[in-house]
Amino acid sequence: MRIFTVDSFTDRPFKGNPAGVCLLESSRSDEWMQSLARELRHSETAFVDPREQGHPYGLRWFTPATEVDLCGHATMAAAHVLYSTGAAAGAIEFSTRSGILTTKMLDNGFISMDFPAYPPSEVPVPEGLEQALGATPVWVGKGVLDLLVELESEQAVRDLTPDIPALTGIDARAVCVTARATSKDLDYVSRFFAPKVGVPEDPVTGSAHCMLSPYWSTKLGEDTLVAAQLSERGGEIHTTYAPPRTLLSGPATTVWSGDLHI
Structure with missing residues (x-):
């Protein structure tokens, strides 16, 4: 094979x-x-x-x-x-x-x-989340698979150094952290932590944008957006929200x- x-x-x-x-x-x-x-x-x-x-x-x-x-x-x-x-x-x-x-x-x-598009719904901040991330959320929501956490800035997402073992205590497949972009030609940024399924930090996560795309398209009023995942390897994702689907x-x-x- x-x-x-x-x-x-x-x-x-x-x-x-x-x-x-x-x-x-x-x-x-x-x-x-x-x-x-x-x-x-x-x-x-x-x-x-x-x-x-x-x-x-x-x-x-x-x-x-x-x-x-x-x-x-x-x-x-x-x-x-x-x-x-x-x-x-x-x-x-x-x-x-x-x-x-x-x-x-x-x-x-x-x-x-x-x-599929998985628009997140707002939820209370889970116990231990702030401590595990080492950052204060602006907004927290839950999609079908993952927890979405918006931070105050792109730099806050970039500088994040979470306690990876502590994130396994959060009730979700993974924790996706995001913020509106300040870098040129980008609309939003993210990082994705999934230690529960054996992936401490994923470099670029397509499935996360099933949740990120509807969230940011609704918030920014634009169907088509460009995103970057701020991992060490990095990558860009082009998204179009077309409910009930999203194109990546x-x-x-x-x-x-x-x-x-x-």
């Missing part, structure tokens, strides 16, 4: 968010897929099942610790592999735990992904590919 490492939400290698992609040629157990994800040690590894012609590709995502319900950058990586190897063209449909997800190759070389797009690049010997 062929395996790949793809950097998503970037056109340069060693930036954006790396994902493993495994093109399945035969059925494999959940334990086998989890073991391979642990071996590759990316925040997510995508497993693509070609299925029968005319039917959606099967797509599953595993962190080194567990299977997850939705992953943006590994979906982009899977689509990039299918496009770049000539295995698929035009719109690609993936059958996933979050329903059918569709990708398209845009004229500018970006891959667009049609994802960006470039991707293959770093390496090879053959699996097991």
Whole structure:
């Protein structure tokens, strides 16, 4: 079987968010897929099942610790592999735990992904959150998967040094911290911490923008926005809020590919 490492939400290698992609040629157990994800040690590894012609590709995502319900950058990586190897063209449909997800190759070389929108609802500040983040929230909300925390400024997001083990006590898959951007050509920024699923800080998190896109589009009054994730690797995400969906797009690049010997 062929395996790949793809950097998503970037056109340069060693930036954006790396994902493993495994093109399945035969059925494999959940334990086998989890073991391979642990071996590759990316925040997510995508497993693509070609299925029968005319039917959606099967797509599953595993962190080194567990299977997850939705992953943006590994979906982009899977689509990039299918496009770049000539295995698929035009719109690609993936059958996933979050329903059918569709990708398209845009004229500018970006891959667009049609994802669900998860507008967050305001919630009380969870006990221990301020201490774990080392920052005072301006606003706290909860989406379907994650907790959203707005801080006072882009610099506050950039300078954040949270207590990662303490964040595992928060009742959410992950904690996403965000603020309005002050950097040129950006609308908002974010960082994403998911130690509960084995990812202390994710470099660029597509699925977080299912929540961030409706939040900031509603707040700023603009359907289409440009965001940056302020991790060490960094990356940009272009979003369009089209309720009940959100479109996420960006470039991707293959770093390496090879053959699996097991």
